[in-house]
Amino acid sequence: MISVEEARAALLALVSPLDIEQVPLRSAAGRVLARDVTASRTQPPFAASSMDGYALRRAEVEADAMFKVVGEAAAGHRFEGALRAGQAVRIFTGAPVPEGADFVVIQEDVTRRGDLITLGHEIGDKDNIRPAGGDFKEGDCVKAPLRLRPADIALLAAMNIPAVPVTRKPKVAILATGDELVQPGEAPGPDQIVASNSYGLAAMLEGLEAEVRLLPIARDRVEAIKQGFSLARGADLVLTIGGASVGDHDLIAPVAAELGMEQRFYKVAMRPGKPLMAGRLGDAAMIGLPGNPVSAMVCGTVFVAPLIRKMLGLGTDIQPMRQAPVAMDLPPNGPRAHYMRANLRDGRLYPAQSQDSSLLSVLATADALLVRPVADPARRAGDTVEYLEI
Ligand SMILES: Nc1nc2c(c(=O)[nH]1)N[C@H]1C(S)=C(S)[C@@H](COP(=O)(O)OP(=O)(O)OC[C@H]3O[C@@H](n4cnc5c(N)ncnc54)[C@H](O)[C@@H]3O)O[C@H]1N2
Numbered sequence: 001m002i003s004v005e006e007a008r009a010a011l012l013a014l015v016s017p018l019d020i021e022q023v024p025l026r027s028a029a030g031r032v033l034a035r036d037v038t039a040s041r042t043q044p045p046f047a048a049s050s051m052d053g054y055a056l057r058r059a060e061v062e063a064d065a066m067f068k069v070v071g072e073a074a075a076g077h078r079f080e081g082a083l084r085a086g087q088a089v090r091i092f093t094g095a096p097v098p099e100g101a102d103f104v105v106i107q108e109d110v111t112r113r114g115d116l117i118t119l120g121h122e123i124g125d126k127d128n129i130r131p132a133g134g135d136f137k138e139g140d141c142v143k144a145p146l147r148l149r150p151a152d153i154a155l156l157a158a159m160n161i162p163a164v165p166v167t168r169k170p171k172v173a174i175l176a177t178g179d180e181l182v183q184p185g186e187a188p189g190p191d192q193i194v195a196s197n198s199y200g201l202a203a204m205l206e207g208l209e210a211e212v213r214l215l216p217i218a219r220d221r222v223e224a225i226k227q228g229f230s231l232a233r234g235a236d237l238v239l240t241i242g243g244a245s246v247g248d249h250d251l252i253a254p255v256a257a258e259l260g261m262e263q264r265f266y267k268v269a270m271r272p273g274k275p276l277m278a279g280r281l282g283d284a285a286m287i288g289l290p291g292n293p294v295s296a297m298v299c300g301t302v303f304v305a306p307l308i309r310k311m312l313g314l315g316t317d318i319q320p321m322r323q324a325p326v327a328m329d330l331p332p333n334g335p336r337a338h339y340m341r342a343n344l345r346d347g348r349l350y351p352a353q354s355q356d357s358s359l360l361s362v363l364a365t366a367d368a369l370l371v372r373p374v375a376d377p378a379r380r381a382g383d384t385v386e387y388l389e390i
């Protein structure tokens with residue numbers, strides 16, 4: 001058995017960042033920017049008023065000063081001409097500040113009669129002008145790699161970038177195996193259950209912007225599993241679920257070997273998730289996940305998610321471990337790292353009562369995996385432990 005860290009390193013070595021494609025900005029949210037992009041304009045392109053009011057000269061601002069209104073500047077319509085002494089231009093938010101003006105008095109601080117305005121007594125120092133290039137300048141960069149959030153999309157739009165280079169979505173095929181499984185919505189026989197972790201993993205990986213194909217369930221027969229693998233062709237990553245252990249019906253390893261899989265490891269010193277296997281199968285990376293629903297989901301978080309990140313060019317940083325005091329005493333941990341389902345309440349970690357790897361109801365209500373290293377000594381309530389957010 002290898003350690004979690006060794007397994008993760010071996011897994012990451014199986015994949016490289018994928019190629020780059022150009023997508024319209026409207027399809028770019030959530031995708032990973034693959035190359036730096038450069039603003040092709042300056043924003044704002046001119047000094048602009050940030051308020052509705054009157055543009056004039058700062059040097060002339062004093063209580064009760066009067067100005068003649070000589071024209072108007074609105075957003076999209078500049079005032080042509082230059083402002084002279086004693087003059088003001090009616091101005092609106094977003095409009096270019098007229099030549100000769102360097103101050104905008106908000107309309108609330110002005111009394112207007114016909115063409116004349118009189119300033120009030122409480123005009124501060126703020127000029128209410130946004131300088132040209134105050135947001136960004138032509139040539140400024142949005143740096144890659146970057147998972148594009150809505151605010152990034154808005155910034156790129158403002159930079160007049162209609163399409164962006166992003167990393168192609170990793171194609172993932174998920175093959176659930178087992179005679180006992182039916183799809184959600186089907187009627188299970190008396191000895192059957194409903195496939196669940198395949199759906200959970202698909203949701204997890206789609207959340208990371210992978211393109212997931214959920215293949216039909218393969219029965220526990222060599223031919224059916226071979227057919228499942230053939231349906232996975234074209235994927236960058238093939239995930240099998242179940243059939244990974246040592247039972248007579250656990251066929252994934254022998255079938256994958258027969259199909260030419262180059263196995264890199266089998267079995268990891270972790271709980272849940274021990275019978276994890278990985279290797280290369282043709283052009284694809286392959287991971288054989290254990291069938292127990294929580295085991296498969298925990299392996300998804302600890303191993304598959306970082307792999308997807310690497311394929312997307314996001315680097316191999318893993319989610320940082322956080323620290324919190326544990327709320328109760330814990331016995332010493334054994335020879336496998338334990339990823340315990342837990343809840344963080346009032347800054348303390350409460351491990352779930354049962355840590356059985358079949359309990360999805362426990363996983364679904366957990367918000368943390370309390371990580372106990374191999375051979376971690378007994379812990380007392382209040383001791384600091386490490387955890388991952390889930
Ligand atoms: N003698 C031993 N038995 C087992 C060992 C061992 O070391 N020696 N390891 C145990 C551990 S740990 C795990 S984890 C499981 C892994 O088993 P498999 O990967 O072979 O998975 P299956 O036997 O096919 O299924 C296990 C369990 O999970 C259910 N399952 C499977 N697929 C799904 C799915 N897509 N959705 C929902 N549930 C699924 C399946 O019905 C079983 O209940 O092996 C232990 N045994």
Ligand code: MOO
Pocket residue numbers: 270271272273274275290292295296357
């Ligand atoms: O490793 Mo198994 O995944 O403990 O249930």
